Amino acid sequence: MTKIFHPIALGLLGLMMQACGIPDLTVKNEDTHLPEQFKTDLTEQSTGGPVVKWKDFFEDPNLLSLIDIAIVNNKEVNMMLQRISVAENEIQARKGQYLPFVKLGAAAEGEKVGDFTRNGAVENSLMLKNGQAFPTVLGDYRFGLFSTWEIDVWKKLRNSAQVAVLEFMATNEGKNFLVTNLVSEVAHSYYELLALDNQLDNLVQNITIQQNGLEIVKQLQFFARTSTLAVKRYEAEVAKNQSKMYEIKQQITVVENRINYLLGRTPQPIQRASSGFMELKPKFIQAGIPSQLLQNRPDIRKAELELSAAKLNIDVAKANFYPSFGINAGIGFDAFALKYLINTPESLAASIAGELVAPVVNKNAIIAEYKNSNAKQIQAAYEYEQSIINAFTEVANQLSNIDNLDKNYHLKRGQVDALVKSIDISVQLFKSARTDYLDVLLTQRDALEAKKELIETKQKQIIAMVDLYKSLGGGWQ
Known part of the structure; x- marks a missing residue:
């Protein structure tokens, strides 16, 4: 009996010595507090939350087709899928470590x-x-x-395997966040393309109006009712706007190629329907309550899983002190x-x-690894808190943006209507010699600029709702 007792006693004594050599560290507890509601008058907030899938959120069949292709072919998504495969294989490897x-x-x-x-x-x-x-x-x-x-007495190997599981889950959430951003980028570029098409149509219509005005000025010059200066000014204005056409066409080419890049393919025409762009109404979604961001945002869930893995890694590192x-x-x-x-x-x-x-002398590497695991846990806690604050800020900004853009659009709509009517009035006054040709040119120029700003505001409205949808989680749950 004594022969058996001595080794056990020595083992327990060694274990106590190891426990005494473990440094004291502080684990940071994350702060997940958020306001109860978003401060906005735009929408009535409910607890239902935005869980609409992107296939239901977007209604344009051309855009849906582009998004489908992007999710399958996008190179970054496919690289992320390989990282997920590596993380999954790591689970298998670590589970095998605690088996014979x-x-x-x-x-x-x-x-x-x-x-x-x-x-x-x-x-x-x-x-x-x-x-x-x-x-x-x-x-x-x-x-x-x-x-x-x-x-595996101290669960070091089993905890290490659980860390791999958490890291795999975090990588998968990272893929979800990447897909959310990809869907948003494709939608951004698609609506920018529709806006550019409308800018081009608006410019062509304005050039037609100015060319008609140029013919009127030439006729008035023939009857000596205006000077050559008016003709030249009109010709210069027409040439200036015609040159802008090619600038817009180049922008359209760049945006088309950007979409093709996101779709993982070489440049080719993008199918789209631009005619009803100005009649598009941004799709309304409920913002829900701020606490739902913790469940709906993939980046927040990713940060939370990484924090859980970092906490468990402390136990893994601590087990190195034990026999x-x-x-x-x-x-x-x-x-x-x-x-x-x-x-x-x-x-x-x-x-x-x-x-x-059991380690006895020169435990510097073990101590350093233990301290590093603690530092990484604190870092992960701050990153988790930062992702929560960032998500709340993004939603708050977009809610305010949508509200202000709605008011802005209605005012610009009234400005464009007034300027379009003033074009006809200025032309009639010019024909009757009651105003100068410069008034007609300036009125046409103002109307063109106002219509351009109206199209840009409509684009911003739609994109703001897309950004709100992305900020609320992009339909992931």
Whole structure:
């Protein structure tokens, strides 16, 4: 009994010594407090939350088709899928670490010892059972099963496997966040393309109006009712707007190529329906309550999972201070000559051994790893808090933006209507010599600029709702 007690006592004493050498660290608790509601008069907030899938949020079939292609072909998404595969394989690798390792092995070696050595003298004095002397070169042939197993007393290996699971889940949430951003980028570019088409149509219509005005000025010049200066000013204005057409066409080409890049393909025309752009109404969605961001935003869930993994990594690093317990075992055949290798039971061999290993001197690397795991946990907690604040800020900004853009659009709509009417009035006044040609030019120029700003405001309205949808989680739950 005493022989058994002494090793146990020594082991417990070593364990106590290890525990005394662990530095004291502070784990940061994350702050997830958010206001109860978003401050906005735009929408009535409910607890339902924005869980509309993007296929239901977007109604344009051309845009839906582009998004489908982007999700399948986008290079960054496909690279992320490979990172997910790596993270999944890491789970399998770490789970295997706390199971016994069993290997099948074989070995062969030969040894010639000197006759006047101890082993040589023993071999020379012995003979085999059949009366033959030991061979000059003594062989050693082995094959069998060999097993090693680290007993996971402190859950170090199991916690490490759970860390891999959390990191895999975080990587998957990262993919969801990437897809959300990709859907938003495709929608941004698509609506920008529709806006540019409308800008081009607006410019063409304005050029037509100015060309008609140019013909009127030429007729009035023929009857000596205006000067050559008016004709030249009109010609210059028409040429200026015609040159702008090519600028817009180049912008359209750039945006089309940007969409194709997001879709993972070479440049080609983008199918779209631009005619009803100005009649589009931004799709209304409920903002929900701020606390729902914690469940709906993939980036927040990713940060939360990374924080959980960082906390568990502290336990993994802490387990390095404790003794590790291992079992080594083997069974097989062992003989000095091949012809005896499978003789049983003479050549049958087996072994089993246990080991207890604990760090005693120079634990600097273990201490440093433990402190690093704590620092990474604190960093992950701050990143989690930052992602929550960022999400809340994005939603608050977009709610305010949508409200102000709605008011802005209605005022600009009235400005455009008034300027369009003033064009006809200015032309009639010019024909009757009651106003100067410059008034007509300036009125047309103002109307063109106002209509351009109205189209841009409509684009901003639609994009703001897309950004709000993305900020609320993009339909992920």
